[in-house]
Amino acid sequence: MRFDIELVGKIGSMALIDQVHHELDYNKFARIGKQLRPGMIWVSSGAAEIGRLDYMKRCGRELEGDADEVKTDYAAQGQAILMNTYRDFIDPKFGVRQVLVEHYHFNDPDKRAHIQQMLLRAPGQNAIPIINYNDAASCEETRKMEIRRLMKTQGSAVELVDNDETASQIACLVHAGTLLILSGLDGIYRDLHDPSTLIREISGATADEVIANIDETKKLCYGASRAGANGASAKLEYIKPCVRQGTTVIIGSANYDLAELLDGRAPATRIRVR
Numbered sequence: 001m002r003f004d005i006e007l008v009g010k011i012g013s014m015a016l017i018d019q020v021h022h023e024l025d026y027n028k029f030a031r032i033g034k035q036l037r038p039g040m041i042w043v044s045s046g047a048a049e050i051g052r053l054d055y056m057k058r059c060g061r062e063l064e065g066d067a068d069e070v071k072t073d074y075a076a077q078g079q080a081i082l083m084n085t086y087r088d089f090i091d092p093k094f095g096v097r098q099v100l101v102e103h104y105h106f107n108d109p110d111k112r113a114h115i116q117q118m119l120l121r122a123p124g125q126n127a128i129p130i131i132n133y134n135d136a137a138s139c140e141e142t143r144k145m146e147i148r149r150l151m152k153t154q155g156s157a158v159e160l161v162d163n164d165e166t167a168s169q170i171a172c173l174v175h176a177g178t179l180l181i182l183s184g185l186d187g188i189y190r191d192l193h194d195p196s197t198l199i200r201e202i203s204g205a206t207a208d209e210v211i212a213n214i215d216e217t218k219k220l221c222y223g224a225s226r227a228g229a230n231g232a233s234a235k236l237e238y239i240k241p242c243v244r245q246g247t248t249v250i251i252g253s254a255n256y257d258l259a260e261l262l263d264g265r266a267p268a269t270r271i272r273v274r
Helices: 026-033 047-059 067-089 103-107 109-121 140-154 163-173 207-218 231-238 240-244 258-263
Strands: 005-011 040-044 095-101 127-133 176-183 201-204 248-253 268-273
Touching: 005 026, 005 163, 026 067, 040 067, 040 163, 047 067, 067 095, 067 127, 095 109, 103 109, 103 140, 109 163, 127 163, 163 176, 163 231, 163 240, 176 258, 201 207, 207 231, 207 240, 207 268, 231 240, 240 268, 248 258
Parallel strands: 005 040, 005 176, 040 127, 095 127, 176 248, 201 268
Antiparallel strands: 248 268
16 A cells, blocks of 8 residues: 555653653653654644743743633743754754644645645655644634534534644545554553553454454543543544554554654554554
């Protein structure tokens, strides 16, 4: 099967933070940056949390007020730091392109096609797109109203409630060979408290069989890594369209090199049609 993009990868906010010292984990940025190349698309959370840490460092306190406004302000401050840090660690011979998306981009066929063509042009232009949801311009109340309206008029809608969904939508949009979702865990577990229960593979002879096995695995999933996250069950739901188009999905830990996860040397959960 022919794929238009080699890899879409995604990393979560907490995986980019040194939790002990409350600052960016530069080792993670360095490890990821040196392995990114044209033909890959990177979806990166982190702007709001990085902005929060930067604000606290400069002002000695956290912002107070409406939660949506605080998130907007943190994201606007953190986005510049996030992109600059990636630029510092990605090979200087490659271009780096920031792409900020919102839910309505994926619910409008013209906007969706415009983003698709921009992403597909990037490999030929020696560039690596780095994508994030545009938290600095997003208001949860407005988003929910727009989603409700779309559900009423169209019967379905892309919400992009977190970057796991964003990465899955991007992988479908560009027909990626692999979707790699990084977090703080090694993958999906039968029992989250027992590392020996890591599910190494969810597969099947057909896409329908894989989807059925995904649904069975979802019954084992509960909880999330942090407040506001949607957890393993949501990840498994988001990736279903990718599986249907033949994309191999890997869910693993950001503590390993991309190459180790992609070639199977590192523990992870692989989801694919055999």
